[in-house]
Amino acid sequence: MAAVYFIRLIWLFRFKASLERSYPQGSERAGIAFSLFNVGLPGAMESTRKNPGFYAQFVIFHIGVATAIAATFIIPYAPRVFEVRVAVRLVQVVLGLAFGVGVIRLVRRLTRPALRLISTPDDYLSLTLMILFFGAGIIAVPNTPQRAEWPLILFFALTALFLVYVPFSKICHYLYYPFSRYFFGKKMGHRGVFPLRNDPAKARTVPKTKNGALAE
Numbered sequence: 001m002a003a004v005y006f007i008r009l010i011w012l013f014r015f016k017a018s019l020e021r022s023y024p025q026g027s028e029r030a031g032i033a034f035s036l037f038n039v040g041l042p043g044a045m046e047s048t049r050k051n052p053g054f055y056a057q058f059v060i061f062h063i064g065v066a067t068a069i070a071a072t073f074i075i076p077y078a079p080r081v082f083e084v085r086v087a088v089r090l091v092q093v094v095l096g097l098a099f100g101v102g103v104i105r106l107v108r109r110l111t112r113p114a115l116r117l118i119s120t121p122d123d124y125l126s127l128t129l130m131i132l133f134f135g136a137g138i139i140a141v142p143n144t145p146q147r148a149e150w151p152l153i154l155f156f157a158l159t160a161l162f163l164v165y166v167p168f169s170k171i172c173h174y175l176y177y178p179f180s181r182y183f184f185g186k187k188m189g190h191r192g193v194f195p196l197r198n199d200p201a202k203a204r205t206v207p208k209t210k211n212g213a214l215a216e
Helices: 002-011 028-036 046-049 052-077 079-083 085-112 111-117 122-141 150-168 168-191 198-202
Strands: none
Touching: 002 028, 002 046, 002 150, 002 168, 028 168, 052 085, 052 122, 052 150, 079 085, 085 111, 122 150, 122 168, 150 168, 150 198
16 A cells, blocks of 8 residues: 555656746735645535535544544554443444445435446445445444454454555545645635635736736
8 A cells, every 4th residue: 555655656746736827916825725724614615615414424424434544553552442431432423424424425426317427436336345344343343352253354354455445446535635735725826816815806806917917
């Protein structure tokens, strides 16, 4: 997994961002900061502003991912954490909610014609594996000697599978997130688009260059 990521990063750094030809209308640094942390500003994105439920699903799903990954380290290296009943129940609730969101996403992708049209086999497989991963985590977390071993075997078998599959699947999008948001924010900050203006009148103003020509 690390080797594939390393190769991907080498390939990524071969490409240089194109220079803006227009006169700066804003701050590139402010644009970069806004773009990187835009994921935490649901009101700034039209899709989540109009559909707050989608943003809630996004947050629950990704918290579930982080929790499941944390469990893969806690069980072998700090098993006493899951001797606390409250900790076990908390992790199970988070994974259960993420499991439900995963099922909702899969059903939506299967039933909506527009989503089926743009979906690839990797989309279905990645989502299905994540649903199974959450489900396996729910039954593996109560790591007590009295329980059968197959829940742990299933959970860590899926973990091992992800280490091989993730670098070649859409799940590796998180590797590109900081780079894509950096370059996007830099350009939008240069053009004065990011950070977003709260004043509609200013937002409608067309910026001009020093020579009086309209900016690109």
